[in-house]
Amino acid sequence: MQYFLTILLSGLLAGVMYAMVAIGFVLIYKASGVFNFAQGSMVLFAALTFVTLTEHGVPFWAAFLATVAVMIAGAVIIERLVLRPLADRSPLTLFMATLGLSFVIEGLAQLLMGTDVHQLDLGIDDLPLDIAGLQLSQFDLFASAVAIGLVVVLSVVFDRTRIGIALRAVADDVLAAQSIGIRLPVIWRIVWSVSGVVALIAGLLWGARQGVQFSLTMIVLKAMPVLIIGGFSSIAGAIVGGLLVGATESLADIYIGPLVNGAVSNWFAYILAVGFLLIRPSGLFGDRTIERV
Amino acid sequence: MMTTAAPILAVDNVHVIYGQSILALRGITLRVNEGSIVALLGANGAGKTTTLKAISSLVRAERGRVAQGEIRFRGDIITHADAAGLVRRGIVQVLEGRRCFAHLTVEQNIVAGGYAHRPSRRVLADDLDRVYTWFPRLKQRRRTAAGLNSGGEQQMIAIGRALMTRPKLMLLDEPSMGLAPMLVEEIFEIIRNLNRREGVSFLLAEQNTGFALRYADHAYVVENGQVSAHGTAADLAARTDMASLYLGAIATD
Ligand SMILES: Nc1ncnc2c1ncn2[C@@H]1O[C@H](COP(=O)(O)OP(=O)(O)OP(=O)(O)O)[C@@H](O)[C@H]1O
Ligand SMILES: [Mg+2]
Numbered sequence: 230m231q232y233f234l235t236i237l238l239s240g241l242l243a244g245v246m247y248a249m250v251a252i253g254f255v256l257i258y259k260a261s262g263v264f265n266f267a268q269g270s271m272v273l274f275a276a277l278t279f280v281t282l283t284e285h286g287v288p289f290w291a292a293f294l295a296t297v298a299v300m301i302a303g304a305v306i307i308e309r310l311v312l313r314p315l316a317d318r319s320p321l322t323l324f325m326a327t328l329g330l331s332f333v334i335e336g337l338a339q340l341l342m343g344t345d346v347h348q349l350d351l352g353i354d355d356l357p358l359d360i361a362g363l364q365l366s367q368f369d370l371f372a373s374a375v376a377i378g379l380v381v382v383l384s385v386v387f388d389r390t391r392i393g394i395a396l397r398a399v400a401d402d403v404l405a406a407q408s409i410g411i412r413l414p415v416i417w418r419i420v421w422s423v424s425g426v427v428a429l430i431a432g433l434l435w436g437a438r439q440g441v442q443f444s445l446t447m448i449v450l451k452a453m454p455v456l457i458i459g460g461f462s463s464i465a466g467a468i469v470g471g472l473l474v475g476a477t478e479s480l481a482d483i484y485i486g487p488l489v490n491g492a493v494s495n496w497f498a499y500i501l502a503v504g505f506l507l508i509r510p511s512g513l514f515g516d517r518t519i520e521r522v
Numbered sequence: 523m524m525t526t527a528a529p530i531l532a533v534d535n536v537h538v539i540y541g542q543s544i545l546a547l548r549g550i551t552l553r554v555n556e557g558s559i560v561a562l563l564g565a566n567g568a569g570k571t572t573t574l575k576a577i578s579s580l581v582r583a584e585r586g587r588v589a590q591g592e593i594r595f596r597g598d599i600i601t602h603a604d605a606a607g608l609v610r611r612g613i614v615q616v617l618e619g620r621r622c623f624a625h626l627t628v629e630q631n632i633v634a635g636g637y638a639h640r641p642s643r644r645v646l647a648d649d650l651d652r653v654y655t656w657f658p659r660l661k662q663r664r665r666t667a668a669g670l671n672s673g674g675e676q677q678m679i680a681i682g683r684a685l686m687t688r689p690k691l692m693l694l695d696e697p698s699m700g701l702a703p704m705l706v707e708e709i710f711e712i713i714r715n716l717n718r719r720e721g722v723s724f725l726l727a728e729q730n731t732g733f734a735l736r737y738a739d740h741a742y743v744v745e746n747g748q749v750s751a752h753g754t755a756a757d758l759a760a761r762t763d764m765a766s767l768y769l770g771a772i773a774t775d
Contacts, residue, residue, distance in 0.1 A: 317585055391637055398623045398634045405621035407583055409687055410609030410638030 235363050236483050237476055242369035244475020245376045246438075249431040250452040251459065251467035252383070253424040258461050259400040260420040261312070261413075263323045267331035269449025271425055274338045275300055276432030276441045280347040293429075300425030303334075308418045316413070335446060346442040351433060372434045379430060380468065383423075392419060400462070454502035460512025469513055474498045529553040529594075530691055530723045531577065536591035536601075538569075538576050538747075540584065546572040548747040549591065553740075554691065554725050559717050561734035561755065562727040564744035570727035571618055573744065574693040577725070578615040579605040595691070609638045612690035618727075619699065620680040624669030628660055631668045631679050635686030653682040656712060674705040681712070692716075694726040698733055706730065710737045735759040 250272060257265045278299050282292035311326050355368040387393035399406040399416050407413065435445055451474075459470025481497040505512065531554040538547040547569050554560045562570045575581040576588050582605070593601045595613060603611075623631050632653055636646045654661040657678045663671060668679055677697055684692060694713070698706040714737055716722050728734035735741060735755045743751040743758070751758070 317583070394626065394630050394634055395637055397626055397630075401623040401625050402621050404580065404583055405617055405623065406634075407605050408578065408580060408609075408615050408617055408621075409635045409683060410606045410614075411634070412606045 231362055236479050238363060238365055239369060240476040240479030241472050242373055244472040245373045246434055247451055247455045247474055248468045248471025249376055250448050251455040251471055252464055253427040254452060254456055255464050255467045256420050256424045260396050261417055262320060263327060266324060266327040267334055268428060269446040270331040270334035271428040272432040272448060273445040274334050275429035276436040276445060277338050277342050279433060280349050280441045281342045296429055297426055300429055301422040304418050304421030304425050307421055308414055312417050313414055346440045349436040349441050351437045375430060396420060454498040457502040458505045458512055460514040463514035466512055466514030477501060528556055530556040530596055532594040534592045536576055536593060537589045538572050538581055538586055539589045540586040546747055550749060552742050552749060554723055557721055557723055558739045559724040559737060561738035561741040562725060562744060563731055563734060563741055568744040569747040570744055571695055574615055574695055574727055578613055578693055579603055579608055580615060609687050614684040614687045614689040615693040616680045616684045616695060618695035620676045622668040622676050622679045626668055627665050628668050628679055629664040632682045632686055635683035638687050649686050653685050657682050673700050677709055689722055691723045694724060696727055696729060698728060698730040706733055
């Protein structure tokens with residue numbers, strides 16, 4: 230039982246990391262209906278910018294703020310060069326555009342910062358911690374705390390600030406939002422910026438875990454089942470989906486893995502996602518319309 | 523039929539094309555005098571909504587454009603102005619079907635209407651209070667999700683949200699749609715009072731000819747993207763015996 234709980238908890242903590250990547254997707258999807266395939270590249274680009282700066286002797290917080298500035302500049306450029314010209318094209322066109330964008334961002338990262346694998350040390354050891362007889366990774370706990378902090382900040386912003394309410398207004402009804410003078414380009418710049426910052430945080434946590442390298446972009450593929458399970462338009466869904474994927478993945482690895490002689494965690498999440506597609510295509514928290522009939 | 527008061531809105535020979543080829547308006551011409559209520563009547567698909575959207579520039583959000591003609595607001599040409607800029611200048615459209623932000627609370631919906639002017643917190647709070655004075659019922663429901671309110675309440679939310687932009691001219695698209703006659707009456711009374719006490723001019727598209735003509739000063743009948751008749755509301759109301767000639771299906775209402 231103790232063993233089971235340990236596995237479950239470490240799975241949940243790993244799931245937090247998936248959720249972080251998924252949240253970046255959800256933000257952009259909600260506010261602009263764009264499925265942003267470049268989210269993974271943004272994670273890589275942000276983390277790479279950050280380590281490159283620190284390796285050149287820039288202190289932690291200065292590097293962090295500089296990277297935030299870079300991500301915001303990136304959002305402004307993307308809005309101007311990609312989103313605005315394609316404003317009322319089909320979702321498929323926009324998806325293809327973000328696919329192209331992901332190659333551009335990765336190419337740029339490679340060009341500017343090379344392809345080496347960088348070690349990233351956030352100063353938190355990945356040591357197991359014994360809490361009430363459960364073996365938990367100190368780093369995972371730290372990552373969870375960061376994720377919880379991020380979610381709290383985002384929900385306060387969305388519920389209390391003008392910008393947050395305007396973003397949700399656009400997510401609910403684009404034309405109605407325009408009818409009261411909300412400017413879509415401004416909204417897009419803001420969500421892409423926020424997504425860029427979320428990507429930076431996710432990139433730092435992932436990068437500290439497995440090194441900052443090009444394979445970071447692959448977490449976009451891990452975020453996919455999370456989004457299918459949680460629903461594309463809900464931050465709560467991204468979190469629950471992430472936790473569910475993390476937990477079932479690590480449990481399956483231990484309890485099903487030996488039966489099939491292999492690492493189950495590589496594909497288990499996708500099987501789970503397909504199951505959800507069959508049973509609940511809109512995901513756990515998918516777009517349920519609020520309506521009075 | 524022309525009066526001497528200065529028009530707040532002048533639409534001249536406006537043609538609107540959606541996409542590459544759908545010609546929805548074929549030369550609409552109309553006037554809204556400062557401080558008046560003007561009704562835009564016509565059957566389904568006649569072009570009422572498109573006319574309003576051409577004025578507010580929201581046609582462009584639907585891949586439409588004004589291909590020909592001119593629109594003036596208080597003398598300034600606004601034919602190709604951007605929608606957000608027009609809201610700041612005092613033109614606001616309340617969309618057909620109310621279109622509240624369903625997941626936001628009633629209060630968040632209304633407050634969102636105030637953002638365009640970047641007001642201070644105090645101004646925003648004062649404006650919100652003013653809207654609640656017009657719609658006391660919304661104050662009681664302020665914390666509920668807008669989508670859970672009744673059709674009448676949602677229409678009030680939509681109008682209240684638009685009032686937050688401090689409009690000079692309000693474009694109302696079918697405010698009576700789907701509402702019981704008593705509620706329609708209530709909404710139109712509020713429109714009349716807003717017009718008299720706050721000096722807001724109205725251009726309202728309606729299929730409910732009876733109500734519209736009771737409250738409007740002037741009316742235009744749109745058919746096939748053109749104005750087929752216009753005059754004072756009283757004149758047009760007197761001609762309802764020949765309504766079938768120009769109002770199409772509405773005559774059977
Ligand atoms: N977004 C659009 N794209 C293409 N065609 C459109 C669009 N909106 C309206 N139309 C066409 O333009 C014409 C005028 O439509 P409009 O919505 O302005 O009519 P309406 O008088 O408001 O009708 P209703 O009473 O049904 O609301 C119709 O033929 C309609 O099919
Ligand atoms: Mg219409």
